[in-house]
Amino acid sequence: MRKVVYLFGLALLVLLSACSRDQMLPPRTVEVEGSYSISIPANFKPCNDLHDFATLQYADEREGYFLIGIEEPKSSMETLKVEYSLADYSDFVETTVGGVYDSMLVTARDTLMVNGIRCQTADLLTYIQSEEAPLEVYYHLAVFESENRFYQLIGWTQADQRPTLMAASQAIEQSFQECSDSKVESQTASAAKLR
Numbered sequence: 621m622r623k624v625v626y627l628f629g630l631a632l633l634v635l636l637s638a639c640s641r642d643q644m645l646p647p648r649t650v651e652v653e654g655s656y657s658i659s660i661p662a663n664f665k666p667c668n669d670l671h672d673f674a675t676l677q678y679a680d681e682r683e684g685y686f687l688i689g690i691e692e693p694k695s696s697m698e699t700l701k702v703e704y705s706l707a708d709y710s711d712f713v714e715t716t717v718g719g720v721y722d723s724m725l726v727t728a729r730d731t732l733m734v735n736g737i738r739c740q741t742a743d744l745l746t747y748i749q750s751e752e753a754p755l756e757v758y759y760h761l762a763v764f765e766s767e768n769r770f771y772q773l774i775g776w777t778q779a780d781q782r783p784t785l786m787a788a789s790q791a792i793e794q795s796f797q798e799c800s801d802s803k804v805e806s807q808t809a810s811a812a813k814l815r
Contacts, residue, residue, distance in 0.1 A: 644685075644788045651799065652676045655691055656764075656771060659795035661788055676773075685785055687792070690772040706731070706765040710740040713763055713772055721746035721757070734796050739764045741793065743786065745779055758782040760789035766798050 644661035651657040653675050664678035664687060671677060676689030697703065704712065718724030728743040744759040756779035764771040773793060777785045 644784065647791065647795070649795070650676070650678075652689055652691070654799050655769070656689075656799055657795075657797045658689070658773070658792050660687065660792055684781060685775070685777050685788070687773065687775045690774075692770045692772075694768050694770065704770070706738055706740050706763065706770075709765070709770050710742065710761070710763040713761055713774075714742055714744065717759055717761065717774065718744055718746055722749050722754075723747045734764065734794060735798075737764050737766050737796065737798060739793060739796070745782075756780075758785060760786060762789070762793040762796070764796060764798075771796070 645663040646661070647659035648662050649657055649659050655675070658676075660678055661680070663680045663683065664685065665680070667677050667679050667681075669677075670679065670686060671688045671690070674688035674690050676687070678688075679686045714724075714726065723746070725745045726742055727745055728741075730741045732739050732741070740763050742759075742761045744761065746757045746759065748755040748757075757776055758779045758781070759774060759776045762773040764773075773789075773796070775785055775789045775792070
């Protein structure tokens with residue numbers, strides 16, 4: 621299984637782009653490598669330097685909003701003889717994201733169904749101590765579990781811009797749709813297991 625690595629440099633990007641925006645632009649739908657689609661605000665632009673394994677990378681760098689999506693096939697975990705429940709996998713993601721910070725506080729956690737797929741969300745406030753002032757970063761995590769995959773959507777910004785990103789993140793997660801190609805692959809894999 622790939623270990624998710626979140627770099628301190630990402631937090632610095634948030635600090636350096638310290639502007640405030642009251643609202644996001646209207647959304648547009650983005651399909652990610654035939655696996656899933658989501659609707660994201662139009663002010664988020666594609667980029668490729670946020671995370672090594674993320675198949676989805678969008679940012680509004682000027683305003684300090686960032687979003688990545690990571691897909692992990694369960695078959696890669698089976699090879700390692702590891703099996704996660706949605707709650708366990710979500711805890712793993714939270715620990716990985718928060719692990720690079722001096723402290724982390726989970727402010728909200730919820731489990732829901734989104735378009736027929738189970739999802740667990742979490743809001744994190746993370747802190748890095750510095751000589752001047754602590755750097756506070758807000759993360760919204762949404763972890764989806766389909767039959768054969770886990771999907772992570774991770775958005776972050778400065779803690780003072782939390783309300784704007786929280787609202788946008790909730791709209792993004794509610795738009796999550798697994799693509800029909802992935803569903804066909806899931807059904808084929810299930811049929812193969814029954815044989």
